[in-house]
Amino acid sequence: MRRVQLYDTLSRETRLLMPITPPKVGLFVCGLTPYADAHVGHAKVAVVFDVVARALTRWGYRVFYVQNVTNLDDRLIERGGATSTDPMKLADQHFAAWRSAMDELNVRTVNYYPHATDYLPEIIVQVQQLVDRGFAYAARGSVYYDVARFPKYGALSGQKVEALQPGARVAVEAAKRSPEDFVLWKAAQPGEPAWESPWGPGRPGWHIEDTAITVRLFGPRYDVHGGGMDLKFPHHEAEIAQAEAATGESPLVNYWMHVGLVTMKGEKMSKSLGNVYGLDEALRTHGAEVLRFYYLNAHYRNPLDFAPGKSLEEAGEAYERLAAPARKLAGALRGSSSGAGSRELPAELAEDAVVAVRELDELLADDFNTREAIARLFVWSKRVGEWLPELAHLSPSALESLAAPYRWAGAMLGLFGPTGAPDARDEALAALAAAAIEARAAARTRGDFAEADRIRGALARAGIRLEDHGSTTSWQLGADDDAG
């Protein structure tokens, strides 16, 4: 297992990752409340932790990655009421859309998406534990957490309870003893989905599902908890208070990872502000890889300002500088089995490929510095660029060396498309392309440029784009697709 440094919000320092039971790593990330279409802010968190899970797995850890789904809350009830839809059905619909967006984004590391309403027994047990231990009180059919009983409340976010401004944004509920108390169990209003409980019919409060789920799946303590910066307070604070009080064990989480928010013109992207850019639209107009690249081209902890019509366009230009050589190498490797060149790289360059991959690993293991890793990939691409004209003459092992950093990025960052082995169709295509390139070269040699351009045009219409490099010609698929 590689040594990994992680920044932990609670201790405010970067520390070596020491799993509770190596090589296992329990990773819990706060997921969506799927009451509306997801936007590009939500997907950043998903991509960041996808990279975390990919990297840890590749470094020898056994990651159990859980992302919860809050499929019942006030907003869902409100939305459902407005559209005469069952709130949980509404959640299911949006969650299905989220899953398909995740597939498209190449986010496949989440092992389990528990839904809040599937954990009602665990939730009720945990609320009861908190009542029994004196950390919670029932009032008017609801149950509230008594924050005064938990002195550590505020440690994660640095808040002092007495300095909070009650009701700064959300009205204080009358049944609370103190404004900072938060609801564990909400008494049902007429017509709302409700479950029987020792306190009467009701439903879970916002924070309780996470700790009910993690105690069940991971036990009283686990390794890494992630989420957006905006969840630090009160949500994660409440999780600590709930779990540590209910189980009597501490700390709930060893490493808190908080992702910088996506903003627009400096302001947080959120549905309530109305300044959202839809995930669907981003995927449709720029594709999943460009979006992934955009997120990873900055440090995950920093805010990322999104400018519609600009950010993804620029990211697309930059990404192409990496993707193009990666694609050409992949194409050359596909073709190489049917007729390989024999030229080798200078020993120094081949060695540098090994060094580059090692350094990429080191950068990523330093609190997931994807931006710095991408900078190294650009540097590598510059060196690869010098060899592009020679691609057709290079040996398979030389091609593998040049491709190694891109393969690394494929595995770790989820970029550059599939990296599977070539199949029979790839080889047939490569042979056809080679024949066409040969015919065109002959036409060019005898000065018949009309014929040369006819061949190039015909291939382009079939989605095969040719590029001349001095005396050689390379080809690639779908590079100038007109979808965008």
Added chain:
RNA sequence: GCCGAGGUGGCAGAAUGGUUAAUGCGACAGACUGCAGAUCUGUUUCCUGGGGGUUCGAUUCCCUCCCUCGGCUCCA
């Protein structure tokens, strides 16, 4: 008010107590090319919010001020 995160070139966005502050985008010039594209080379001089302090040396550490954003019980 309190807590937290930020402020780096035309733009995006890293890093570090120490030679020219990464990388990319954009712009400009050149090389290569039948054309196109791609690629390469060079340029883009004065870029670390203001002011103090510590230090031989600060963008980095400390103090202070300013600005922006997030949170203060809906939030990725």
